Amino acid sequence: xxxxxxxxxxxxxxxxxxxxxxxxxxxxxxxxxxxxxxxxxxxxxxxxxxxxxxxxxxxxxxxxxxxxxxxxxxxxxxxxxxxxxxxxxxxxxxxxxxxxxxxxxxxxxxxxxxxxxxxxxxxxxxxxxxxxxxxxxxxxxxxxxxxxxxxxxxxxxxxxxxxxxxxxxxxxxxxxxxxxxxxxxxxxxxxxxxxxxxxxxxxxxxxxxxxxxxxxxxxxxxxxxxxxxxxxxxxxxxxxxxxxxxxxxxxxxxxxxxxxxxxxxxxxxxxxxxxxxxxxxxxxxxxxxxxxxxxxxxxxxxxxxxxxxxxxxxxxxxxxxxxxxxxxxxxxxxxxxxxxxxxxxxxxxxxxxxxxxxxxxxxxxxxxxxxxxxxxxxxxxxxxxxxxxxxxxxxxxxxxxxxxxxxxxxxxxxxxxxxxxxxxxxxxxxxxxxxxxxxxxxxxxxxxxxxxxxxxxxxxxxxxxxxxxxxxxxxxxxxxxxxxxxxxx
Amino acid sequence: xxxxxxxxxxxxxxxxxxxxxxxxxxxxxxxxxxxxxxxxxxxxxxxxxxxxxxxxxxxxxxxxxxxxxxxxxxxxxxxxxxxxxxxxxxxxxxxxxxxxxxxxxxxxxxxxxxxxxxxxxxxxxxxxxxxxxxxxxxxxxxxxxxxxxxxxxxxxxxxxxxxxxxxxxxxxxxxxxxxxxxxxxxxxxxxxxxxxxxxxxxxxxxxxxxxxxxxxxxxxxxxxxxxxxxxxxxxxxxxxxxxxxxxxxxxxxxxxxxxxxxxxxxxxxxxxxxxxxxxxxxxxxxxxxxxxxxxxxxxxxxxxxxxxxxxxxxxxxxxxxxxxxxxxxxxxxxxxxxxxxxxxxxxxxxxxxxxxxxxxxxxxxxxxxxxxxxxxxxxxxxxxxxxxxxxxxxxxxxxxxxxxxxxxxxxxxxxxxxxxxxxxxxxxxxxxxxxxxxxxxxxxxxxxxxxxxxxxxxxxxxxxxxxxxxxxxxxxxxxxxxxxxxxxx
Numbered sequence: 001x002x003x004x005x006x007x008x009x010x011x012x013x014x015x016x017x018x019x020x021x022x023x024x025x026x027x028x029x030x031x032x033x034x035x036x037x038x039x040x041x042x043x044x045x046x047x048x049x050x051x052x053x054x055x056x057x058x059x060x061x062x063x064x065x066x067x068x069x070x071x072x073x074x075x076x077x078x079x080x081x082x083x084x085x086x087x088x089x090x091x092x093x094x095x096x097x098x099x100x101x102x103x104x105x106x107x108x109x110x111x112x113x114x115x116x117x118x119x120x121x122x123x124x125x126x127x128x129x130x131x132x133x134x135x136x137x138x139x140x141x142x143x144x145x146x147x148x149x150x151x152x153x154x155x156x157x158x159x160x161x162x163x164x165x166x167x168x169x170x171x172x173x174x175x176x177x178x179x180x181x182x183x184x185x186x187x188x189x190x191x192x193x194x195x196x197x198x199x200x201x202x203x204x205x206x207x208x209x210x211x212x213x214x215x216x217x218x219x220x221x222x223x224x225x226x227x228x229x230x231x232x233x234x235x236x237x238x239x240x241x242x243x244x245x246x247x248x249x250x251x252x253x254x255x256x257x258x259x260x261x262x263x264x265x266x267x268x269x270x271x272x273x274x275x276x277x278x279x280x281x282x283x284x285x286x287x288x289x290x291x292x293x294x295x296x297x298x299x300x301x302x303x304x305x306x307x308x309x310x311x312x313x314x315x316x317x318x319x320x321x322x323x324x325x326x327x328x329x330x331x332x333x334x335x336x337x338x339x340x341x342x343x344x345x346x347x348x349x350x351x352x353x354x355x356x357x358x359x360x361x362x363x364x365x366x367x368x369x370x371x372x373x374x375x376x377x378x379x380x381x382x383x384x385x386x387x388x389x390x391x392x393x394x395x396x397x398x399x400x401x402x403x404x405x406x407x408x409x410x411x412x413x414x415x416x417x418x419x420x421x422x423x424x425x426x427x428x429x430x431x432x433x434x435x436x437x438x439x440x441x442x443x444x445x446x447x448x449x450x451x452x453x454x455x456x457x458x459x460x461x462x463x464x465x466x467x468x469x470x471x472x473x474x475x476x477x478x479x480x481x482x483x484x485x486x487x488x489x
Numbered sequence: 490x491x492x493x494x495x496x497x498x499x500x501x502x503x504x505x506x507x508x509x510x511x512x513x514x515x516x517x518x519x520x521x522x523x524x525x526x527x528x529x530x531x532x533x534x535x536x537x538x539x540x541x542x543x544x545x546x547x548x549x550x551x552x553x554x555x556x557x558x559x560x561x562x563x564x565x566x567x568x569x570x571x572x573x574x575x576x577x578x579x580x581x582x583x584x585x586x587x588x589x590x591x592x593x594x595x596x597x598x599x600x601x602x603x604x605x606x607x608x609x610x611x612x613x614x615x616x617x618x619x620x621x622x623x624x625x626x627x628x629x630x631x632x633x634x635x636x637x638x639x640x641x642x643x644x645x646x647x648x649x650x651x652x653x654x655x656x657x658x659x660x661x662x663x664x665x666x667x668x669x670x671x672x673x674x675x676x677x678x679x680x681x682x683x684x685x686x687x688x689x690x691x692x693x694x695x696x697x698x699x700x701x702x703x704x705x706x707x708x709x710x711x712x713x714x715x716x717x718x719x720x721x722x723x724x725x726x727x728x729x730x731x732x733x734x735x736x737x738x739x740x741x742x743x744x745x746x747x748x749x750x751x752x753x754x755x756x757x758x759x760x761x762x763x764x765x766x767x768x769x770x771x772x773x774x775x776x777x778x779x780x781x782x783x784x785x786x787x788x789x790x791x792x793x794x795x796x797x798x799x800x801x802x803x804x805x806x807x808x809x810x811x812x813x814x815x816x817x818x819x820x821x822x823x824x825x826x827x828x829x830x831x832x833x834x835x836x837x838x839x840x841x842x843x844x845x846x847x848x849x850x851x852x853x854x855x856x857x858x859x860x861x862x863x864x865x866x867x868x869x870x871x872x873x874x875x876x877x878x879x880x881x882x883x884x885x886x887x888x889x890x891x892x893x894x895x896x897x898x899x900x901x902x903x904x905x906x907x908x909x910x911x912x913x914x915x916x917x918x919x920x921x922x923x924x925x926x927x928x929x930x931x932x933x934x935x936x937x938x939x940x941x942x943x944x945x946x947x948x949x950x951x952x953x954x955x956x957x958x959x960x961x962x963x964x965x966x967x968x969x970x971x972x973x974x975x976x977x978x
Binding site: 149180184196292300354383385387426427446 | 592594595638639641645650652662666667668669670672673674675676677678679680681682683685686687688689690691694706729733734735736737738779780781782785789841842843844845872874875876877913914915916917918919920921922930934935937938940941942944945947948949960961
């Protein structure tokens with residue numbers, strides 16, 4: 001039994017706690033947290049060190065066993081769920097959860113892949129610093145997963161995605177060698193930046209085992225504003241104004257349509273809208289300052305708003321009077337998804353176009369979808385400042401959820417992805433490709449980009465053992481066109 | 490005649506102005522600007538469009554002709570100079586010098602590869618914005634060269650290297666396909682970031698033909714400070730203090746030893762030291778603010794300095810009273826290299842270690858070099874805030890320059906690179922590898938990093954026609970160890 005030989009050897013490497021085939025222990029990790037994908041696996045491997053990961057990857061290479069790396073299992077695209085074949089090993093990084101070092105002076109922290117985002121935040125608290133990335137799944141998302149999916153969140157406007165937080169990286173490559181680049185060199189021009197290959201590659205080029213992350217000064221003062229604007233274009237004008245007036249203090253700029261806000265207020269017991277009047281669109285604006293800028297922040301915010309009002313850039317605005325009110329504003333924003341689920345089934349799209357094109361995209365595409373699919377409601381909300389809007393289409397009332405998802409829902413998604421591609425945008429702004437969107441990426445991706453993805457994948461993982469079936473669309477379709485010319489020589 | 494057939498075909502593609510073999514026209518571009526490298530070429534090709542570049546690259550592929558891309562020919566490592574074989578074509582991007590678009594609202598500009606950095610600055614002037622990267626060679630350096638070498642400069646501390654300025658990219662790949670990613674998507678998670686492969690790859694993976702670059706608000710106010718500190722460690726403490734107190738306003742932090750300053754003052758007629766007393770190390774600190782922060786800047790600078798004085802972080806300081814004095818301070822910094830040349834031959838090293846390790850590195854390595862090479866003077870200056878110091882070793886008085894460079898100079902450089910590698914640093918912080926350092930990279934590079942460089946290079950340019958001999962060390966030495974395991978399967 002080849003698989004028994006392999007499992008025995010793996011157990012010898014990892015010990016009893018490091019390898020299990022017990023269905024009760026493996027089972028929970030074979031389905032993604034939203035329950036959309038379920039797979040099978042030979043075993044669950046849980047190494048405790050980079051050396052163990054390297055040894056296991058070498059062993060998998062010798063036996064031709066595919067590897068599916070997994071962090072908190074909180075991804076949105078099934079990128080950490082094995083396929084149904086059951087030939088792969090599920091490689092959990094969760095036991096590699098050591099914070100290797102925290103250097104407050106140099107403003108950085110070295111975390112192993114299994115450190116949970118909330119733990120990272122807790123570890124940094126009290127040092128006068130913070131890690132400038134957070135998201136809904138912070139209680140389960142791990143550093144390795146965040147790096148591998150280039151995670152985003154609500155602070156990207158100011159601080160960038162995970163890519164911008166990664167100063168250094170350690171990973172195990174397909175041949176079991178250890179790529180070490182944890183010492184952050186602010187300047188290093190020995191060729192292209194190799195660690196960029198691993199950020200956002202969803203475990204298809206290597207397995208991230210540790211990362212050096214940047215920290216920024218903690219927030220000493222914040223001003224949270226709710227403002228009504230007459231249109232999404234108006235929201236964009238207000239955003240530009242805030243960028244100019246507040247500079248690096250602008251940390252968040254979210255947009256919500258009036259109808260969406262109505263749903264949210266109805267959904268939360270006792271909630272009320274921040275503004276008395278009705279506005280086509282609402283914006284949630286957050287300004288923050290560290291110690292250096294705290295004293296000047298409230299006055300700057302006031303001047304920014306008065307100036308905006310004078311220029312007709314907003315119809316009405318309210319500044320949160322205290323932290324409780326600020327949190328209440330954010331609760332409205334964070335309750336859009338649950339409020340919507342109450343309304344019935346919906347297809348959700350995490351898309352982006354160029355920042356300046358997003359208002360036109362939304363105002364053009366919403367009526368197209370609602371016209372082509374009578375009874376649906378198309379809703380856009382989210383990170384206008386990043387050109388990234390969560391674009392959801394809610395099913396007509398009374399449909400059968402399963403049938404609708406399999407039929408119209410699927411067709412609507414394809415149409416949304418067609419449209420965003422025509423606009424030069426991305427079918428995945430934040431959530432990655434995984435197995436959920438690999439087909440759509442193959443269908444809609446630029447052939448030159450797809451060829452590059454495949455060339456690099458093949459070069460770094462020639463046998464395709466690292467997270468097979470994820471991210472990189474197979475070249476089957478139209479491969480005569482996509483294959484690099486030179487490869488045939 | 491294979492080369493005649495190729496040249497006829499190339500001329501047909503590019504026209505008479507686009508292809509020349511005239512030695513008077515080709516000659517000046519066959520030697521780098523410092524005169525250290527000279528090569529030969531079949532011809533000088535000067536396409537005017539991305540399509541022409543693509544057609545030429547395809548033609549070169551058909552004929553097996555290597556391609557050496559060149560921008561302003563102002564690189565420091567011979568990366569744009571062909572080898573002596575004379576089989577390559579020199580591909581100049583200088584005629585592709587169109588600014589395709591400037592969007593002040595979106596704060597970005599799309600430049601073709603041949604746009605000169607000074608032209609870029611001039612184009613942006615008057616829009617309320619600026620391009621936040623500049624360097625000595627701005628009158629000749631081109632956008633394509635800056636991207637391909639991931640150029641640095643004096644503003645990296647605040648704004649990052651060229652990598653951080655590149656929002657979008659267009660390039661011609663080895664098979665003649667055009668990689669297009671000019672529309673900047675702030676969020677795009679369709680896999681790893683492909684354009685990162687081209688930034689800093691020195692034309693070995695593709696030929697950059699255009700880039701979308703970010704712009705930032707123009708400087709409305711600046712404060713330039715000269716401060717004396719007792720040690721390099723003290724300079725680092727002062728840097729940390731300034732980072733905390735000034736936040737994003739801190740744009741430059743340079744260090745100069747007293748002895749170096751003495752040489753500079755002697756070198757410039759009429760110059761005098763900014764401070765009355767003598768200090769082991771001097772620091773040049775620049776704070777800037779855009780309109781949003783201009784009013785608060787002088788007061789913030791004053792508070793920062795008083796606080797530093799109170800904490801004993803500086804011995805003496807002077808704030809430039811006006812722009813003339815500010816420029817005079819910077820002239821001292823910019824005159825270090827010419828002042829040093831007056832003293833005699835020197836070997837120069839553009840190196841980096843982790844930011845916090847740089848003071849210890851300098852204070853450890855300077856005496857080692859001066860002990861091992863009696864009569865030499867080791868001098869470190871530059872971008873302490875980036876962990877990047879220009880480390881120069883001046884020859885003993887009276888040596889024969891040529892003989893010293895070929896003998897002791899070479900041995901000293903090898904020792905410096907050995908030491909910086911032992912400290913986990915980079916043998917090229919800013920200037921790249923080119924042909925100057927490719928041997929040292931092969932000797933000192935991490936085997937796993939070198940294997941990755943070679944794997945990607947081979948995948949994207951399997952015939953090795955793009956800028957051969959540059960950046961990627963050949964695998965000849967110890968290739969049995971470096972070859973990826975899986976490749977032999």
